[in-house]
Amino acid sequence: MSLCKTRLQEERKQWRKDHPFGFYAKPNKAPDGSLDLTQWTAGIPGRPGTLWADASFPITITFPEEYPSKPPKVKFPSGFYHPNVYPSGTVCLSILNEEQDWRPAITLKQIVMGVQELLDSPNPDSPAQEPAWKAYSKDRVTYEKKVREQAKRYATG
Amino acid sequence: MANLHINANLPLYIPLHHELVREFETADSNHLLVLQEVQNAIDDVSAQGKAYIDFVLSDDNRAPVQVNQDTLNTLLTALRQHIVSKYELECWKQSAHQARARIRNQQRNEPELTVETMDLYREYGEKRQFADEIIHDYQDDKELKQQERTMDQVVNTYDTYVQLRNLVYILQDPSNPLPTDADNEDDVAVAGGKISLRDPLSLDYYEEPVISRKCMHVFSRATIHQYLAGSSGRLGKNCPVDGCEATISFNDLKPDLIMALRMKVLRKRGREQRNIERI
C-alpha cells in the first residue's frame, strides 16, 4: 500500500479517536459511495474572544499523491475575506508550503489548528488578496466590520 | 703495580638485548590472537543475551514473564567486562605500536652492553626502562581516549548491552522513556513523558525501525526510504520531523534495536490481550 494511503487511513483513525474541540474533518464520498481519502471537508471554529468567534469556517483539504512528502492544499470558499487567502480561497500558510515549513510529520490536527491560528493572526508580510489585506493594514474599522459580517454568515448554533 | 680500579656498580639503565628486540617484534601477533578471543567472548555473551530476550518475548510464555534480575545482571556484567577488556586491548595495541617504533630507534643507536660500554651506560643515570615507557604511553593514551568517550558511552554502542540494560523498563511499558533518555530529552520523541511507537511518516506502528544518527529521529525503514528516494543521493533531505534542522540521507540511517525491542514487547502484549479475551 502506498505511503499516502496508509498515512491518510491513520490520520482518519486518529482523528476519530481524538480531535480538538469544535473542529470537524471527514473524507469526502466518491460518486460510487466509497470514501475518497484524498479529499476532506473540515470546519475551523473561530477562537473565542476574537472577531472570528461563534462561527465555523468550512475548508477543503486536498492531499496530493506525494503526500506526506508534499503538503496538502487547504482552501476556504472562493472570495473568503482574509489577508492571507487568495481570491480562489487557497490558504497561504508557511507550514503548507513545501519550500517553507512543511514537514511530513505535520499532522492533520496541526494543520487545522494552524489555520485556526491564522484567522485572527494574519501575516501582513504575505498578502494574498487586495481587499482584506488593504483594509487590515490601512482601515482596521472596515476590516473588523467585514470580518464580523463574514463570521455571521458562518455562525454556529 | 698499577692500582686497578674496578667499578662493580651496574648501570641503572641497560639497553635491550638484540635477541629480545626480535621477540618483542612478534608480540604483535600474540596480541591479535588475544583480541580475537575477547571478541569471541563478546559475541558469545551477546548471543546469550539475545537468546534470553527472545525467550522472554516468545509465545511459549503465555503470561507476562517475570525477568530474572540475576540472569540479567550476570549477562550485563559479563558483557561489560569483555567490552572493557577489548577497549583496553585496543589502547594497548596502539601504545605498544608507538613504543615499539621508539625502542627500535633507540636500540639502533645504542651500543651493546659490554665491559667497555658499561661506563657509558652508567652516565645515562636513571633513564626509564623500555617496559616503563610502554606502560607510561599506555596510560597516557587511555586517559586521552577516556576524555573523548567514557566507558559508559563505549558500552552503550553495543546494541545487545543497551537492550539488556533496558529490558525491564520496556517490559513494564513499551513506550517508557529509558533512564538515559532523560539526559537528552530534546532528541527523543517524548509525548507526555512517553516514547511514541508510531512512525511520523505513516503514523502507523513502527516496522523495522531505523534511527537517524544525526538527529536520533526514528522511522519505519520502508517509509523513510520512500521519502528519501526522491532525494539526490548524498545531499539527502530535511528530516521529516517538524522543528528538526537535520538533513538526512540513506547513510545516516541504522537499525534502531531499542525501538525494535519496544515493538516486540508491544506485539507480545497484543497477543496476551487477545488470549485473555478468548479465555
Ligand SMILES: [Zn+2]
Ligand atoms: Zn530529525
